[in-house]
Amino acid sequence: MKLSEGVEWAAHCCSILAALPDGEALNARDLAEFFDLPPGYLAKQMQRLAAANVVEAVRGRSGGYRLARAPETITLLEIVEAVEGAEPSFRCTQIRQRGPSAVEGARYPRPCGIAVAMWRADAAWRRELATVTLAELARRGQAETPDAQIARAAAWFEEKLK
Amino acid sequence: MKLSEGVEWAAHCCSILAALPDGEALNARDLAEFFDLPPGYLAKQMQRLAAANVVEAVRGRSGGYRLARAPETITLLEIVEAVEGAEPSFRCTQIRQRGPSAVEGARYPRPCGIAVAMWRADAAWRRELATVTLAELARRGQAETPDAQIARAAAWFEEKLK
DNA sequence: GGGCATTTACTCGGATATGATGTGTCCGAGTCACGGGGG
DNA sequence: CCCCCGTGACTCGGACACATCATATCCGAGTAAATGCCC
Numbered sequence: 001m002k003l004s005e006g007v008e009w010a011a012h013c014c015s016i017l018a019a020l021p022d023g024e025a026l027n028a029r030d031l032a033e034f035f036d037l038p039p040g041y042l043a044k045q046m047q048r049l050a051a052a053n054v055v056e057a058v059r060g061r062s063g064g065y066r067l068a069r070a071p072e073t074i075t076l077l078e079i080v081e082a083v084e085g086a087e088p089s090f091r092c093t094q095i096r097q098r099g100p101s102a103v104e105g106a107r108y109p110r111p112c113g114i115a116v117a118m119w120r121a122d123a124a125w126r127r128e129l130a131t132v133t134l135a136e137l138a139r140r141g142q143a144e145t146p147d148a149q150i151a152r153a154a155a156w157f158e159e160k161l162k
Numbered sequence: 163m164k165l166s167e168g169v170e171w172a173a174h175c176c177s178i179l180a181a182l183p184d185g186e187a188l189n190a191r192d193l194a195e196f197f198d199l200p201p202g203y204l205a206k207q208m209q210r211l212a213a214a215n216v217v218e219a220v221r222g223r224s225g226g227y228r229l230a231r232a233p234e235t236i237t238l239l240e241i242v243e244a245v246e247g248a249e250p251s252f253r254c255t256q257i258r259q260r261g262p263s264a265v266e267g268a269r270y271p272r273p274c275g276i277a278v279a280m281w282r283a284d285a286a287w288r289r290e291l292a293t294v295t296l297a298e299l300a301r302r303g304q305a306e307t308p309d310a311q312i313a314r315a316a317a318w319f320e321e322k323l324k
Numbered sequence: 325g326g327g328c329a330t331t332t333a334c335t336c337g338g339a340t341a342t343g344a345t346g347t348g349t350c351c352g353a354g355t356c357a358c359g360g361g362g363g
Numbered sequence: 364c365c366c367c368c369g370t371g372a373c374t375c376g377g378a379c380a381c382a383t384c385a386t387a388t389c390c391g392a393g394t395a396a397a398t399g400c401c402c
Contacts, residue, residue: 001165003251011276012257036260041348047376060356063374076279089165095174098198101315106308113302114173117238121290128283140275146268153263166385189335202388209337222395225335
């Protein structure tokens with residue numbers, strides 16, 4: 001079980017977008033440059049975020065991406081599910097109903113106990129992710145970043161948004 | 163994020179082994195036949211369970227696999243980690259320290275806030291899995307299975323263990 | 325008949341192919357800003 | 364001077380290659396049982 005690389009990128013990009021002046025948008029190429037990531041592939045992640053209504057795509061000449069909603073209303077779970085998909089991590093293939101001992105057409109409880117346990121753990125994981133809002137992430141992110149980098153980043157944004 | 167198919171197989175196989183008479187072992191080929199699974203690949207999962215000290219391999223002529231410990235002391239988490247690996251699902255690549263705004267040699271808190279949140283969720287997932295013992299799974303499994311199948315399975319084991 | 329060395333058949337374990345999925349790249353459709361011309 | 368329209372350049376969006384890991388398979392190393400022989 002391994003999360004896609006894009007999850008980390010998406011979370012950081014959303015964190016950046018949350019720090020942007022209201023209404024301003026940043027395009028995929030600039031975001032990629034900011035984090036030194038492959039531009040095309042990051043664009044794909046941003047598309048997914050847009051499809052999930054986490055960010056909003058502004059098309060046209062000075063377009064880009066901006067948050068679709070207030071950062072207090074966006075959870076980390078939404079970001080993860082946007083990139084990774086919302087399907088549960090465990091898929092029950094009902095192997096207990098196969099093999100030589102299986103009874104054709106017998107009545108089984110829909111989900112087997114193993115699947116139930118796995119899904120319960122999956123729910124706990126999602127519940128935890130849902131408690132974290134993008135606003136908190138952005139705030140913590142700023143607090144954690146050295147002042148020197150904050151200044152350089154601000155100057156960089158100034159340049160790009162001009 | 164998707165769990166490997168082998169997790170389901172391993173859990174069901176352990177559940178079967180828990181129902182076996184004390185000391186008896188069942189080999190990979192028979193287990194595969196019981197669930198109608200590819201024998202060679204299931205064998206690999208069993209090897210991992212053996213390496214993680216969940217099951218015990220008995221080599222030689224009438225060998226096979228049996229539980230390494232009492233089913234009450236084996237958790238679903240152990241089974242999952244044996245197959246899937248114990249590495250956390252999220253890997254922080256520190257992308258915030260890259261790109262044009264990065265400050266060489268600056269002091270960063272070891273893990274960024276995003277990684278912390280992801281790891282917290284990961285811990286919740288594992289905590290939930292750790293609350294389920296193999297004994298419970300086996301008990302629920304028997305309760306859920308139609309009587310007719312229990313009988314056929316018992317006869318099948320009788321044949322194989324003979 | 326009992327004990328022991330040998331054979332034998334059966335087991336696990338790791339090295340080796342194949343396929344699906346994540347990763348990375350590209351080009352086309354769509355849209356807004358800009359600039360020029362007319363009123 | 365203001366408004367409108369055509370042009371252009373820039374954006375996102377989805378279609379197209381490549382790499383990596385999960386899936387599936389095979390054969391060799393090792394072990395316990397069975398067998399046959401000797402005492």
